[in-house]
Amino acid sequence: MLRSLWIAKTGMDAQQTNLDxxxxxxxxxxxxxxxxxxxxxxxxxxxxxxxxxSNSNAQxxxxxxxxxxxxxxxxxxxxxxxxxxxxxxxxNLDVAIQGNGYFQIQLADGxxxxxxxxxxxxxxxxxxxxxxxxxxSGAGVIPSTATGIVINVAGLxxxxxxxxxxxxxxxxxxxxxxxxxxGLQALGNSNFVPTPASGTAQTQIAGTNGMGTVNQxxxxxxxxxxxxxxxNLIAAQRAYEINTRAxxxxxxxxxxxxxLGQ
Amino acid sequence: xxxxxxxxxxxxxxxxTEQLAVTSNNLSNxxxxxxxxxxxxxxxxxxxxxxxxxxxFVAETTPGTNFTTGQIETTGNSYDMAxxxxxxxxxxKPDGSEAYTRAGRFYVNENGVLQAGRGVPVxxxxxxxxxxxxxxxxxxxxxxxxxxxxxxQFLNQAGKLKLVxxxxxxxxxxxxxxxxxxxxxxxxxxxxxxxxxxxxLSNVNSAQAMVEVISQNRLNELNVRSIQAADQNARSAVSxxxxxxx
Numbered sequence: 001m002l003r004s005l006w007i008a009k010t011g012m013d014a015q016q017t018n019l020d021x022x023x024x025x026x027x028x029x030x031x032x033x034x035x036x037x038x039x040x041x042x043x044x045x046x047x048x049x050x051x052x053x054s055n056s057n058a059q060x061x062x063x064x065x066x067x068x069x070x071x072x073x074x075x076x077x078x079x080x081x082x083x084x085x086x087x088x089x090x091x092n093l094d095v096a097i098q099g100n101g102y103f104q105i106q107l108a109d110g111x112x113x114x115x116x117x118x119x120x121x122x123x124x125x126x127x128x129x130x131x132x133x134x135x136x137s138g139a140g141v142i143p144s145t146a147t148g149i150v151i152n153v154a155g156l157x158x159x160x161x162x163x164x165x166x167x168x169x170x171x172x173x174x175x176x177x178x179x180x181x182x183g184l185q186a187l188g189n190s191n192f193v194p195t196p197a198s199g200t201a202q203t204q205i206a207g208t209n210g211m212g213t214v215n216q217x218x219x220x221x222x223x224x225x226x227x228x229x230x231x232n233l234i235a236a237q238r239a240y241e242i243n244t245r246a247x248x249x250x251x252x253x254x255x256x257x258x259x260l261g262q
Numbered sequence: 263x264x265x266x267x268x269x270x271x272x273x274x275x276x277x278x279t280e281q282l283a284v285t286s287n288n289l290s291n292x293x294x295x296x297x298x299x300x301x302x303x304x305x306x307x308x309x310x311x312x313x314x315x316x317x318x319f320v321a322e323t324t325p326g327t328n329f330t331t332g333q334i335e336t337t338g339n340s341y342d343m344a345x346x347x348x349x350x351x352x353x354x355k356p357d358g359s360e361a362y363t364r365a366g367r368f369y370v371n372e373n374g375v376l377q378a379g380r381g382v383p384v385x386x387x388x389x390x391x392x393x394x395x396x397x398x399x400x401x402x403x404x405x406x407x408x409x410x411x412x413x414x415q416f417l418n419q420a421g422k423l424k425l426v427x428x429x430x431x432x433x434x435x436x437x438x439x440x441x442x443x444x445x446x447x448x449x450x451x452x453x454x455x456x457x458x459x460x461x462x463l464s465n466v467n468s469a470q471a472m473v474e475v476i477s478q479n480r481l482n483e484l485n486v487r488s489i490q491a492a493d494q495n496a497r498s499a500v501s502x503x504x505x506x507x508x
Contacts, residue, residue, distance in 0.1 A: 003283035011290020018293070040367060041294040042379050043287070043439035052325075064305070064325035067435060068280070069287035072294050075379060078369060080339050099412050100396045179374045179395045199372035202395065210396030210411040239292045242468055246286040249479040253279055256486045260493070 002254055003068065008246035010071025014041055015240040017074045022233050025224045033096075033116035033190055034222035035079045036229075044070035081181050084223040086215060092149045093120040093128065095173075096220040099212020100181075104137040104174040104203065105130055105191065112137070114176055114201065117190035119219055128157070132189045140171025153213040155206040175211055176201035266317070268492035273319040275485035277304060280322040282478040288466045289475070296365025297464035299328040300435070327441075329430045332364075332465035334457065340399045341368045341376075344462040345425070349454035352385035352424040353378045353440065360385060360447045361440035362426060362433065364462055376407070376421075380438065384423065387450060391421035401458040425454040 018039045028034040052065035086096045095118035097103070102114035113134070120136060123129045128139035139157050142149060146159035155173035160166070178184060183197030194201055207213045284302040291297040307319040334344045343366035345351070350362035361382070368384055371377050376384045376391040383390045386407070393399055397409035397418075405423035410416065426448035433441040 002279055004279065004286040007283055007286040007290055011286070011292075014290065015293070040379055041291070042365070043291050043294055043297055046435060046437045046439060048437070050323075052323075064303070064323045066280070066322055067300065067324045068283050069291070069300065069439070071287055071290040072297075080337075082338060177396050180370045180372050182369055183372060197372050199374075199395075207413075210413075212412070235293060238468070239289075242289050242292065242472055243286075245472060246282070246289050246475050249282060249475045250279075250286075252479055253282070253482050256483060257275075260486060260489060 002250045004246060005250040005254075007069070007071040008243045008250065010044060010073060011243035012240055012247070014039075014072045014074050015236050015243065018236040019233070019240070021077060022229050022236060025229050026226065026233075029222050029224040029226050029229075031190070031222050032119055033084060033220040034224065035081055035084075035116075036222075036224045037077050037079050039074045040076045040078055041072055042075045043072055046070070078182050079184070079186075080223070082223045084220045086218040086220055088217055089219050090217055091119075092151075092216060093122065094118060094217060094219045095120065095151055096215045096218040097175075097206075097212040098215055099210075101175045101177045101204070101206065101211045102181075102192065102201075104176050104201070105134045106137055107134050107191070111193070112201070113187060113191040113193050114184065115190045115192065116220060118214075130189075130191075132191075134191070136173060138171050138174035140169075142170055151214060151216040153207050153215070155214040173206065173214060174203055175206045175214075176203050177211055178202070264496045265492045268489050270317050270319060271485040271488035271492070273307075273321065275482050275489065277320050277322040278478045278482040278485065282475065282482075284322070284324055285471050285474045285478065289468065289471050292464055292466045292468050292471070294365075294464050295367050295461050296332070296363055297439075297466065298364065298435075298441075299464075299466045300324050301326050301328050327430070327433070327435060328465060330465050332463045334460050334462050336460045338459050339461075340401075340459060341370070342366060342459055342461045343368060343401055343423075344457045344460040346455040346457055349425050349427045349451060350441065350448070351378065352426055352448070353382040354385050354390070355382055355438075355440065355442075359442060361436065361438075361442045362428070362448065363440050366456075367461055382440075386421035387424050388421055391423070393420055394418075399458075401456055403455045403457075404452065405454070405456045423456065424450055425452075425456065427451040427454055 021037050021039050025036045046067050046069045049066040105113050107113050119131050120128050126141045128136045142159050145161050147162050148160040150158045157170045158167035179199035184192040185195045204211045281302050288299050302324050305321050305323045307321050309317050353361050355361050370393050374393045400408045405425050407420045408417040409420045428448035432443045
């Protein structure tokens with residue numbers, strides 16, 4: 001069939017995926033610590049039907065060849081790990097990372113996962129847990145007699161008890177970094193697990209070796225820029241539309257050719 | 263027998279559809295960063311017979327690439343880089359050869375090596391460029407890549423992007439869409455300037471490409487009409503002959 005029909009279809013497919021990603025970004029524009037996802041487009045393989053400079057007959061050389069590309073595709077999706085803005089919440093179990101790194105958490109099945117969403121709370125047993133109930137690694141246990149919780153920039157978790165001015169240490173939040181954070185696999189609920197592309201987790205103390213600092217009473221907001229996503233949405237929708245025009249033109253040509261035989 | 267002009271028209275109709283394929287490829291890459299438009303043209307193929315040269319067939323060709331600069335969009339992503347004016351980034355293909363691209367959407371792999379799309383490493387003036395973990399990346403205008411640990415005042419140079427400015431006539435578009443110079447490499451050009459946190463978009467002009475689609479569609483239509491005319495002539499001739507028989 002007509003080559004242009006399939007080529008325009010790849011353009012529609014790529015823009016459809018782009019629209020899906022933009023919609024997901026927009027839907028998460030108020031999700032804590034959400035990192036926007038961008039589509040990486042690239043052109044597909046080119047086929048050389050006639051190479052320029054090849055022989056057209058015994059005497060003549062072709063002045064230029066014919067090379068037709070197969071269209072475009074979304075070759076990868078990538079999380080853009082730009083720092084989201086921090087907002088003050090006043091909640092003593094809200095912590096935000098300013099800079100690189102992730103909090104290490106333990107999922108229900110025991111595997112380790114990583115998150116930047118620091119909207120923590122206390123479980124019935126006094127453990128610091130994420131908002132989906134996963135235990136935050138290294139945080140220790142806060143006894144029910146504690147009157148205040150202090151988390152410092154290095155992630156040290158301390159608490160006070162009634163009648164005492166001394167801080168008692170409960171634990172220290174485990175922070176991890178990756179060679180390529182964009183290669184982490186998202187599990188949903190703001191949780192990530194390492195992949196061969198991200199490299200293994202390197203646990204470090206917050207504020208050292210380039211790790212970010214921990215800020216109590218703050219939450220990191222989504223880094224989605226709504227205005228930018230709206231412009232991307234318009235561009236993607238129009239790009240989709242003009243590819244449908246190329247499909248229409250191909251369809252008309254096919255129709256004409258099929259009518260020829262009548 | 264159908265008149266031979268039907269075959270001439272057929273080459274017109276079929277090369278219009280081939281050209282539509284080239285334009286569709288441009289349109290489908292209207293949002294591919296750094297994509298360079300494929301130019302197309304029709305070429306005459308005269309029929310050199312023993313008799314007089316009466317007819318010329320037409321064939322579609324892609325004589326080259328439109329290397330005009332695309333629009334530059336600011337993204338704020340520190341691994342996005344765009345070249346101001348002419349020039350190319352150099353990347354290393356899996357077979358070890360060097361290729362060139364305008365697409366500056368880079369990232370690091372699990373070992374911290376700076377890569378371009380499709381996992382090809384970016385070529386620096388001193389080999390590939392490795393970014394240490396947890397560092398901030400700063401790219402100077404001349405392509406020098408510096409890394410800085412947050413909180414530290416010291417900048418370490420991780421490498422320098424190899425920036426080249428070959429003659430566009432020498433560049434060939436490879437099957438993977440990257441450009442290369444067959445059999446040789448381009449020399450580093452120190453005059454090329456890079457902007458960090460921005461990406462160059464495709465240089466496809468959607469309006470122009472849409473007009474091309476319309477004109478290719480109509481050219482195909484005209485040629486198909488000619489084939490129909492030839493067909494009708496042949497039918498008339500057949501009916502004339504069948505009348506004279508009876």
